[in-house]
Amino acid sequence: MKNMGGGDLKSFVQVHPDSHFPIQNLPFGVFKPQSSSSSSNPRPAVAIGDFVLDLSVISSAGLFNGPLLTNSDCFNQPNLNKLLSMGRPAWREARDTIQNLLSSTEPTLRDNAILKKEALVPMDKVQMLLPTAIGDYTDFFSSMHHAKNCGTIFRGPENPIPANWFHLPIAYHGRASSIVISGTDIVRPRGQAYPSGSNSPPYFGPSLKLDFELEMGAVVGPGNELGNPIDVNEAADHIFGLVLMNDWSARDIQAWEYVPLGPFLGKSFGTTISPWIVTLEALEHFSCDAPEQIPQPLPYLAEKISKNYDISLEVRIKPAGQEESHVVTRSNLKHLYWTLSQQVAHHTINGCNLRPGDLLGTGTISGPDPESMGCLLELTWNGQKQLCLGGTERKFLEDGDEVIFTGCCKGNGYNVGFGTCSGKIHPSTKLT
Structure with missing residues (x-):
């Protein structure tokens, strides 16, 4: 007997109506x-x-x-x-x-x-x-709103998004060894940075622009053999499910180092994921049309059915010394321009092999409104304005701040949720 029903399906285990983990979920x-x-x-x-x-x-x-x-x-x-x-x-x-x-x-x-x-x-x-042994971790850059905001901040509003962005899902190879489970403390990283608008030499020290990035991560299933790409219309069969993911970022370190080869120490110090993997089967009831892609993607990225998932996402910050947390953004996975299947297909088109347990980050998930920006870089416009958190102001994260992600789909009388993905910032370690 198979039970794949909706809200009428009940468990003998008592589940609170607001729980993220009813029988319809089973992460x-x-x-x-x-x-x-x-x-x-x-x-x-x-x-x-x-x-x-x-x-x-x-x-x-x-x-x-x-x-x-x-x-x-x-x-x-x-x-x-x-x-x-x-x-x-x-x-x-x-x-x-x-x-x-x-x-x-x-x-x-x-x-x-x-x-x-x-x-x-x-x-x-x-x-x-950690639910899987993560051999490799790739982080994509798949939100058009995030790409536009970041490009405007650093390059101006004339041409904020590079032309290639609309032709392929851009990504970088991340550091799997520093992926940690929700609740793990994050130590403020040290590194080189460059004073903005200054002719001074670069300086070394704890990051002054520590940020969160609201993302989700796709957990790879069977994967593919080296040299054999995954067809975009079969890519969903290689995704077991999704987790919440915080791609912590040191924006000052990142800005100084990323030209010409991309992120390194500004990203590799920590990535936090939620402990529960919500399967694509549980999310199927919440699939939705993906945004129209113009120009049309090349044939290897053209899906017969192009879909995202309607997953409401929220970020709260609990400032150091405060008892309450404060909502700083609300976004949704449905805003992704490049779909999960397109990310998998592009990742393997050159013959690269994905393996069970690999993690593919979506990139920061920002929506079209100011309230849906997915990181402090956008929310404070690179520190040009402040967020008010219950009487405390923030441009970037301070020591003792805790960042809490939640994600949930709303069904008919039930939720399919991810629980929380949280981490607290600890002071940078001293060099001996």
Whole structure:
């Protein structure tokens, strides 16, 4: 029996109406129990309400079928990479089985007190970990509004977006080793920067223009063999799901170093992702038309159906010393100019191989309105104006500030959400 319904589908697990994790969602992650009486090995789970469902327990009970029956150890791994490598048939089998087991009408788990107690662990009793082993990380630049704003700030309003931007999804290769899970502190980076409008030499020290970037990240599934590109109309089968992503940026370091080869130390000090991967199956109800692309893309980027996802995104900042956080922007993934499938197709068109667990950032997601700008560089127009945060003013992030992302799709009586993606800024370390 397959349960892929909408708001009428209910779980025997009580889920608050405002929860991001109803039975319609079932995002995947990796957790470690905090209890000393349980095995402390990291293992996969899905979120349901205020609980995580331990998939190693479900697998050990022999409740999966199809491709997961012959690969039963994929839920006894410290990450989701083996599941990702198995492709969409296995992902659908996992989701369908889990959704059925958690439904209010299915007794297998609901009426087995011992199995239920072992499988359902309260979220406040677990530690969430990075869900995948990330071998490579690429960050795109796919929001036209962000590209236009940044170009206007640095080059003026005459020709803010380079001509090539409208022909291909631009990206840079990021640093996978510094990707961290939500809740991890971010240390203010040090580096070289150049005084704006000055003839002085570059200086070295802690970044004075530390910024967040509101992004989402696509988690790669099976990937492709070296030399074999992924067709744009088959690219969705290589995307397991999405996470919230904060591409922290030191704007002063970035501005001095990025010519001519692009971002380096201004980006590589930290990238934060949310712990739960929301699958494309869960997001399918929220797909929407992508923006019209002019000029038409080259054939290898031309999709039969070009779509984005209607995911409302919000950024809050909790200033150092304050108890409350303040909304600084609201945006939406639907504003992306280049779609997720086009990003995958372009990434592989030269034969580059993607591997299970690789992360592809969307780039900063800005909307058409001032209230939907996706970073402080835009919101303060590179420090020319201030944001008021409950009596505290900010141009860029100060030590002790906490940045909190949330993302959610609104269904008929339920949410499909991502939880939070947060990080707090700690002072720069002193050189010995």
